[in-house]
Amino acid sequence: MKRYLHSPLILVLGCAILAPYILSEYHLSLLNYIGLYSIVALGLILMTGVGGLTSFGQAAFVGIGAYTTAVMTTSLGFSPWSGLVYGMLITGLVATVLGLLTLRLSGHYLPIGTLAWGLSIYYLFGSVPMFGGASGISHLPPIAIGSWRINSSEDFGLLIWMIVGVVMWLLSNLLNSREGRAIRALFGGSIMAESMGVNTSRFKMLIFIYAALLASISGWLYAHMQRFVNPSPFSINMGIEYLFMALLGGANTLGGAVVGAVTVTGLKEWLQSVLPMLFGQSGNFEAIFFGALIVVCLMYARQGIWPAVISRVPFLQPRKAMPKLSSSDAGKLLERAPLKRGEPMLSAQNITKKFGGLVANNKMDMTLKAGQIVALIGPNGAGKSTFFNLLSGLLPLTEGQIEFLGQRIDGLSPRKIARLGISRTFQHVRLIPTMSVLENVALGAHMRGHAGFIRSSLHLERQEENALLAEAARQIERVGLAKYAHEAAGNLALGQQRIIEIARALCTDPYLLLLDEPAAGLRHLEKEALAELLERLRKEGITVLMVEHDMDFLMGLADYVYVMESGQKLAQGTAREVQQNPKVLAAYLGGE
Numbered sequence: 001m002k003r004y005l006h007s008p009l010i011l012v013l014g015c016a017i018l019a020p021y022i023l024s025e026y027h028l029s030l031l032n033y034i035g036l037y038s039i040v041a042l043g044l045i046l047m048t049g050v051g052g053l054t055s056f057g058q059a060a061f062v063g064i065g066a067y068t069t070a071v072m073t074t075s076l077g078f079s080p081w082s083g084l085v086y087g088m089l090i091t092g093l094v095a096t097v098l099g100l101l102t103l104r105l106s107g108h109y110l111p112i113g114t115l116a117w118g119l120s121i122y123y124l125f126g127s128v129p130m131f132g133g134a135s136g137i138s139h140l141p142p143i144a145i146g147s148w149r150i151n152s153s154e155d156f157g158l159l160i161w162m163i164v165g166v167v168m169w170l171l172s173n174l175l176n177s178r179e180g181r182a183i184r185a186l187f188g189g190s191i192m193a194e195s196m197g198v199n200t201s202r203f204k205m206l207i208f209i210y211a212a213l214l215a216s217i218s219g220w221l222y223a224h225m226q227r228f229v230n231p232s233p234f235s236i237n238m239g240i241e242y243l244f245m246a247l248l249g250g251a252n253t254l255g256g257a258v259v260g261a262v263t264v265t266g267l268k269e270w271l272q273s274v275l276p277m278l279f280g281q282s283g284n285f286e287a288i289f290f291g292a293l294i295v296v297c298l299m300y301a302r303q304g305i306w307p308a309v310i311s312r313v314p315f316l317q318p319r320k321a322m323p324k325l326s327s328s329d330a331g332k333l334l335e336r337a338p339l340k341r342g343e344p345m346l347s348a349q350n351i352t353k354k355f356g357g358l359v360a361n362n363k364m365d366m367t368l369k370a371g372q373i374v375a376l377i378g379p380n381g382a383g384k385s386t387f388f389n390l391l392s393g394l395l396p397l398t399e400g401q402i403e404f405l406g407q408r409i410d411g412l413s414p415r416k417i418a419r420l421g422i423s424r425t426f427q428h429v430r431l432i433p434t435m436s437v438l439e440n441v442a443l444g445a446h447m448r449g450h451a452g453f454i455r456s457s458l459h460l461e462r463q464e465e466n467a468l469l470a471e472a473a474r475q476i477e478r479v480g481l482a483k484y485a486h487e488a489a490g491n492l493a494l495g496q497q498r499i500i501e502i503a504r505a506l507c508t509d510p511y512l513l514l515l516d517e518p519a520a521g522l523r524h525l526e527k528e529a530l531a532e533l534l535e536r537l538r539k540e541g542i543t544v545l546m547v548e549h550d551m552d553f554l555m556g557l558a559d560y561v562y563v564m565e566s567g568q569k570l571a572q573g574t575a576r577e578v579q580q581n582p583k584v585l586a587a588y589l590g591g592e
Helices: 007-022 025-050 058-074 080-102 109-127 153-175 178-195 200-226 236-249 254-279 285-300 305-310 384-391 414-420 437-448 453-457 462-478 494-506 524-539 551-555 575-579 582-589
Strands: 143-145 148-150 344-355 358-369 373-377 399-404 422-424 512-516 543-547 560-565 568-573
Touching: 007 025, 007 153, 025 058, 025 153, 025 178, 025 200, 025 236, 025 254, 058 080, 058 109, 058 200, 058 236, 080 109, 080 143, 080 200, 109 236, 148 153, 153 178, 153 200, 153 254, 153 453, 178 200, 178 414, 178 437, 178 453, 178 462, 236 254, 236 285, 236 305, 254 285, 254 305, 344 384, 358 384, 358 399, 358 543, 358 568, 373 384, 373 551, 384 512, 384 543, 414 422, 414 437, 422 494, 437 462, 437 494, 462 494, 494 512, 494 524, 524 543, 524 551, 551 575, 560 575, 560 582, 568 575, 568 582, 575 582
Parallel strands: 373 543, 373 560, 422 512, 512 543
Antiparallel strands: 143 148, 344 358, 344 399, 560 568
């Protein structure tokens, strides 16, 4: 498991301490702006680089923080610290409303939506008389901490970079926690995360608000450092620039926020003095240069500058945290009360799913009992995976009903179904390839933990986190992949990745395990190990419903078999009965 801090924080704090002794007043001021930009970029690292939500409107949140403190300290007589508190409250409220409106959008519609409200808020700053129009608001009071009045560039530099360091520490703790794993699963793994009990909508909203609050803090600092606020620094161009800082520095690393801010700010200053001399006239030539630079970065350095640097400098590489997962301080997670073997578990009746004129499932029935291994077989396109998606809540029913342990579950979300005790794997493996095997499996235990954003950011969830990781390690050992626990999941073979999915599903402590082609890609010895594992699960009372095409593997294992063809149930019975059924032989098993 990679830690997100270490070398970036050491470099940041070291530079902040040494800067007043080696830099001129001008360069100290420039460094302060870099710190302000870094705070906003850190929020974008969380939201865009890690969470996969693109926003061009962060400059608007910077403006809300700046204008709130400007109005409160000049017109209403409040202190700058009151301006900070109210600025964050107003920013949080605005971000919540905007998040509810725009986070429902997907694909390219989301960034377009952020452009729209970013422009609206920018023009609002220049249109409301209370905000001073284009002239802005001046004569803001300085920030004071006790008797320390923060007036000079040195003083502001110390405050700004202390805040940068604290934010990096908080985000590092967050990203290396239960909540952080859920955030990292948002980028390309939302369907899987929902099936593991993660409320993805909640996490999207939280990281959106988190990034907005960081932007608001940056705006508060900017307003009191300048002692003046007007609309121009909060335009949509600046919002694009903030995003470019995160992408250029390295959108999935905390150090990338600072590196991006340094690079963009330094280049702008240099280009503004050099390009007019080259072209013989003044103009926005740096915008042309940055446009070309964005294209080059997208073509040749998609991961950003910081990842490229640390890959070549051993000292800067993020350390791998390999906790002692068997330590005695790892608490025991709560487990579900076991069911009696043979107890009725799931009843699916008249299950029908239509996609327009295509009927994928047509009046399917199924009954499962505790402690069974049940096979669902049929030719490709028979509707087996669709049936799995209906049972797990990924697709809504067209007709019929599903009961699980006496409760109707059709119509429930995948995460609610997962919390009742149904877990699954996928026909096409759904892992987060850059996360370790341990972290991928620990995602399955997400709903068995309770620590939220604040506890995770302050690193107060250590006992629970140890328990979650210990449970993940136990399930990895259970499936025979203990030696790969700290490897990136994307580096393993396809068959091993399927086994990781089983370990992750077991981490949810399920009553019912839905396995979609678990033996696909496995070699003979691996299939034997999987069969032994399924036998142990049956003895423990876990019910397994399995889609599989390997009949030799399946028939010696399954207690009961359902056969599907063209979305309908063709036959059902024991493995022997199905193997001797003429309809099944003709349609699927190759007989007449």
